[in-house]
Amino acid sequence: MKPRVAVPLLLALLVLTFLASLAFGELRLSFGQVVGALTNGTDEVARTVVRDFRLPRALVGLAVGAALGASGVVMQAFFRNPLASPGLLGVSSGGALGAVAVLALGPIFGFAAATLWALPLASVVGAFAATGMVLMLAQRGAGTERLLLSGVALNALLGAGTSFLLTTTAGHFEVNAQILFWLMGGLESRSWEHVWMGVPAILVACLLLLPLGRAMDLLSLGEQSAQSLGVDVRRLRRQLIVLSTVLTALATAVAGIVGFVGLVVPHVLRLAFGPDHRRLLPYSMLGGAIFLLACDLVTRTFPLGLRLGVVTAIIGGPFFLWLLRRPR
Amino acid sequence: MTAALHASALAVPGRLQPIALDLGPGELVAMVGPNGAGKSTLIQALAGLLPAHGLVHWNGQPLSRIAIAERGRQLAWVGQEAQFEFAFPVREVVAQGRYAWGDDLTGVPEALAELDLTHLADRPVTRLSGGERHRVGLARALATGAPIQLWDEPVAQLDVRHALEVMRLARRLSNNGSTVVVSLHDLRAAYRFDRVLVLDQGRLVGNGKPHDVLTAPLIREVFRVEATFVESLVPELP
Numbered sequence: 279m280k281p282r283v284a285v286p287l288l289l290a291l292l293v294l295t296f297l298a299s300l301a302f303g304e305l306r307l308s309f310g311q312v313v314g315a316l317t318n319g320t321d322e323v324a325r326t327v328v329r330d331f332r333l334p335r336a337l338v339g340l341a342v343g344a345a346l347g348a349s350g351v352v353m354q355a356f357f358r359n360p361l362a363s364p365g366l367l368g369v370s371s372g373g374a375l376g377a378v379a380v381l382a383l384g385p386i387f388g389f390a391a392a393t394l395w396a397l398p399l400a401s402v403v404g405a406f407a408a409t410g411m412v413l414m415l416a417q418r419g420a421g422t423e424r425l426l427l428s429g430v431a432l433n434a435l436l437g438a439g440t441s442f443l444l445t446t447t448a449g450h451f452e453v454n455a456q457i458l459f460w461l462m463g464g465l466e467s468r469s470w471e472h473v474w475m476g477v478p479a480i481l482v483a484c485l486l487l488l489p490l491g492r493a494m495d496l497l498s499l500g501e502q503s504a505q506s507l508g509v510d511v512r513r514l515r516r517q518l519i520v521l522s523t524v525l526t527a528l529a530t531a532v533a534g535i536v537g538f539v540g541l542v543v544p545h546v547l548r549l550a551f552g553p554d555h556r557r558l559l560p561y562s563m564l565g566g567a568i569f570l571l572a573c574d575l576v577t578r579t580f581p582l583g584l585r586l587g588v589v590t591a592i593i594g595g596p597f598f599l600w601l602l603r604r605p606r
Numbered sequence: 607m608t609a610a611l612h613a614s615a616l617a618v619p620g621r622l623q624p625i626a627l628d629l630g631p632g633e634l635v636a637m638v639g640p641n642g643a644g645k646s647t648l649i650q651a652l653a654g655l656l657p658a659h660g661l662v663h664w665n666g667q668p669l670s671r672i673a674i675a676e677r678g679r680q681l682a683w684v685g686q687e688a689q690f691e692f693a694f695p696v697r698e699v700v701a702q703g704r705y706a707w708g709d710d711l712t713g714v715p716e717a718l719a720e721l722d723l724t725h726l727a728d729r730p731v732t733r734l735s736g737g738e739r740h741r742v743g744l745a746r747a748l749a750t751g752a753p754i755q756l757w758d759e760p761v762a763q764l765d766v767r768h769a770l771e772v773m774r775l776a777r778r779l780s781n782n783g784s785t786v787v788v789s790l791h792d793l794r795a796a797y798r799f800d801r802v803l804v805l806d807q808g809r810l811v812g813n814g815k816p817h818d819v820l821t822a823p824l825i826r827e828v829f830r831v832e833a834t835f836v837e838s839l840v841p842e843l844p
Contacts, residue, residue: 358691492709496702498692499731502655502685503743507750508678508706553692 279550281557288564292340295571299336300328303578330469338468339574340567341477342533343543345525347566348484350540351558352522355498356515359425360545361601364526365537367425368432369408373530374460375436375443376404381456382443398475398531405527408432409519463534463587465574476532483521483528484563490517491556498555536570536587538594543569545601608666610754610785611652616660621647623809624660629787629801631753634780636796636816637789639805640829645789646686648805649756652787653683664754678706681754682747686762688739693730696723699742703749717749720775722768737763744772748779755779755786762791770843773798793820793833794840804828 300312305327307315314321315328346364353362353369364370380400415428440461447453459466493514496504505511529536543565544558551557573589611629616622622644629635637645651658654669654677662669664680672680682703690699700723701714718724721741726734731742740763747755757776761769773795776786780800788799796802797816804812804819806828812819825833 360691492705495694495698496705499690499694499699499702500685500687502650503683503746505655505674506653506678506681506683507702507746508675510674548692553694554698 281551281554284547284551284557284561285564288561288568291568292564292571295568295575296336296340298575299339299571300332302575303327303332331467334470334473335465335468335574336571337473337477338532339465339571341473341480342465342529342536343539343566343568343570344484344563345476345480345529345566346536346539346570347543347562347564348487348559349522349525349529350566351544351555351562352487352494352518352525353540354544355494355555356518356522357425358498358500360548361541361598362425363538363541364522365535365540366433366598367408367412367429368436369405369412369523369526370530370535370537371433371436371440372408372411373401373405373527374535375439376400376402376407376527377460377531377534378440378443378457379404381453381460382447395475398479398528401531402524402527404436405523405530408436409523413519460530460534461587462585463536463590464577464585465533468532472532476528480525480528483525486517487521487559490514491554491559494518494555494559495553498553534587536590538590538598539566539569541601542590542594542597545597609663610665611787612661612663612666613652614661616648616651616658616662618644618647618651618656618658621808622651622658625810627652627803627810627813629785631785632780632783633785634776634800635785635787635803636799636801637787637803637805638791638793638796638820642807643805643828644808645805646758647808648803648810649683649758649787649789653681653756655683675706678750678752680752681756682750682752684740684743684747684755684757684760686758688736688743690731690739690742693732695728696731696734696742696745697727699731700727700745700749703746706750713751714749717745720748721745722771737765737768740764741768741772744775748775753784755784757786757788759789759791761788761795766841767843770841774843793825793829796820 297312301307301309307324311321311324312328315324319325350363353364353367354360377397377400380396411432412428444457493509496507496509497514501511544562547561547565548558551561574586576589577584577586609628610631613625613627615624617624639645650656652662654662664672700717701711704710718727721744723741723745726738731739740760744760761772764772776788780786790796797820799816801814802812802816802819803810804824811828812824822833825831
């Protein structure tokens, strides 16, 4: 497809899924009601539903999708491997373990788990710890096998930590439910608090990434050649790893583990519009937001415990297997 | 005249003994040596791509004082590996050579033509053969317009004709004032260069004009083969 159509196409899909996110749910609203609720409509119920519940949920979904899409692109360029993504490498699990630790240990040690910043902060710390381990296990330009196997090991390790916290808090139903929420990811009952917790920082990180696209093109084809062509590789690598980890961590802090977005979205967009990162980065942000909002709509259509992380995995898992089988 | 490429006490622990070197502008330099002799290491150290001890100067300027973007305009390096993971079209990979120039496209079509890639310009690099990918790497280096060109085994994977064309290109660049360093395994090809550097076990054991350096005793010592000078089949471009 011509890159020219990408932006209008993606923007149209984003507006569509965003409006659908405001309209669909237990209470089905018409397009007119949604617009009315957003402007100065008189329908009190619609106003409350849209403004207090669906709008923050949709905004969080949009930001989380954009963050995970961008993070996936960055990790793929960084590791020079189109199969790298925050979920597969264990960065999401690290973020989740951080968040879960706050949830689980907060009540025990009496620090304020409910504080607005404790959760995202712990998530960022956990994600950075995981990223650090990935960097140690799989050195630069790591082969697919080494990278994915490190991810398997790291995911298992961090998952064990999370499971441990889950069992130690088995008596506290409330805490346990919250932890489970994080592990399966979701946008249910996301409030304006979550919007403020994640959205502004995600926006800033995304904006900081955009100018790095050209240098990422060069990095994605080799570190030394990029350096020789005039890219400050050390600085670029630092910027990329910090921004992508922060994005994954923030996404995980507000919506739990939502896998495969960072893998599926950049891949589809790369196939459609080519690997140029100056375009792929913004496209993946838009595409990630669309994908996440669409998956969230699916969870609302089948309300019987179908969680967001489950939906993205149902789509992403087979896609990943297809990628592995596909001849390069 | 200032050396285009100057090194003193240049060393990489465990891989390269301290080396002193002065290469002039317009010199066409062959680097030979057995596998593991340190050819790639020396090339990368000269290109500033490897942490190394000692001093390197490009055109009289110490490397540490040359900003990274400026380095991209002064020196081009082509590595042995030409592994491209992402399906950029050939043209765009070659255009990356213009990164340090703010991505103008000066010389990109010429570089494509020079390496016989014009007909492949729109093909994804992932769908090229090994030899074709090497030519893409060379075209990208050429597109930089850098006056110092360091090519690590550029012809190892090329067919006879393209290998000869690359050699001729190297000669032409040096005739136009560029300093071109090419590592290779073909001692007969090395004989046609202005200067030959011989590396053995991380040491520079030969540095001078080909017929002074590539003598039968040195070849026996370094490569452990017997060399005799006879007439033989020599492929040439028409």
